Amino acid sequence: MKIGIAGTGFMGETHAAGWAATPAAIAGFVGSTPDHARPLADRYHTQVYPDFAAMLAEVDVVDICTPTHLHHPQVLQAAAAGKHIVCEKPLARTLPDAREMIAACEAAGVKLLVAHVVRFFPEYAGAKATVAGGEIGQPAVIRLTRGTFRPKKPVDNWFTDFDKSGGMMLDLMIHDFDYARWIAGEVESVFAKNISSAEPDAPIDYGLAILKHRRGAISHVEGSWAYPPPLFRTRLEIAGSDGWLNHDSDKNAAVGMHLRQPPGEAPDVPIPGSPLAESPYTTQLKAFYNALTSDADVPVTAADGLAALQIALAAIESAQTGKPVDLKALPEVSA
Numbered sequence: 001m002k003i004g005i006a007g008t009g010f011m012g013e014t015h016a017a018g019w020a021a022t023p024a025a026i027a028g029f030v031g032s033t034p035d036h037a038r039p040l041a042d043r044y045h046t047q048v049y050p051d052f053a054a055m056l057a058e059v060d061v062v063d064i065c066t067p068t069h070l071h072h073p074q075v076l077q078a079a080a081a082g083k084h085i086v087c088e089k090p091l092a093r094t095l096p097d098a099r100e101m102i103a104a105c106e107a108a109g110v111k112l113l114v115a116h117v118v119r120f121f122p123e124y125a126g127a128k129a130t131v132a133g134g135e136i137g138q139p140a141v142i143r144l145t146r147g148t149f150r151p152k153k154p155v156d157n158w159f160t161d162f163d164k165s166g167g168m169m170l171d172l173m174i175h176d177f178d179y180a181r182w183i184a185g186e187v188e189s190v191f192a193k194n195i196s197s198a199e200p201d202a203p204i205d206y207g208l209a210i211l212k213h214r215r216g217a218i219s220h221v222e223g224s225w226a227y228p229p230p231l232f233r234t235r236l237e238i239a240g241s242d243g244w245l246n247h248d249s250d251k252n253a254a255v256g257m258h259l260r261q262p263p264g265e266a267p268d269v270p271i272p273g274s275p276l277a278e279s280p281y282t283t284q285l286k287a288f289y290n291a292l293t294s295d296a297d298v299p300v301t302a303a304d305g306l307a308a309l310q311i312a313l314a315a316i317e318s319a320q321t322g323k324p325v326d327l328k329a330l331p332e333v334s335a
Contacts, residue, residue: 002027007065018285072097091305114305120280137242144176147224173223178308184217192315
């Protein structure tokens, strides 16, 4: 199996390391310029393709790690060539683009993995398993926080171009929108607020979204690009009818997370953390490789990617209008 990687920035580099841990072979890279792709190609003793089309002709799988606004044309092109696809989150910049991408992959009979990697982090996967095992009962309130610094690039910082990236609420908070839906099911409405400033000396990007799930749970999702480099902070809290789960990246590195249940049971049970024997990005790509070689379902489906995009775009709309957005008015996301 030959892998071609589009995009040679941080994500392209990270995905390359993940593929190198599988039996697949990295056939080569295509970057914004050949010079930009050359260091990665040299590291993995492979080639730089002159353009995306040239790479498609020689690979079995395309891994798209390019800026968000390029996902749509590249997925359509890869699907038309009959290639299986990994596409970094968010799936697309708009819902019509995402639906067209999904339809193209279905028509071509190719598998599409939307790379929502948070599902593969040990703490988040462990919390999901604990909830699925019924240890905290029915999820009622979920609180998710993700805070870091505003991404910087020396040239063409597409992250800060809202038309290209969707801003912090789409690029960063979509991780937790996807996770909240994974834990508590479909979302029926979104209400959000945000503060954003483009001041170079004091950048502020902060958002808070409240998701109402169809099963009755409420999720509070907080995201920020307001921290100074290199800080990165995450927290998760899941309260259910029979217990409570908590993880804080500042406090629980060794423990992993805490499980607290009603009196009469252990009051506060530390769940050992899982040392990162491998990168979650590697775990994710190994899962996709196994899905390809066994013709199994992909671990994060196109429908998952579309649903997360719906929630993120609803949060942006709500923040812009000051009104809640009803997702029931949108077409259903099929499993």
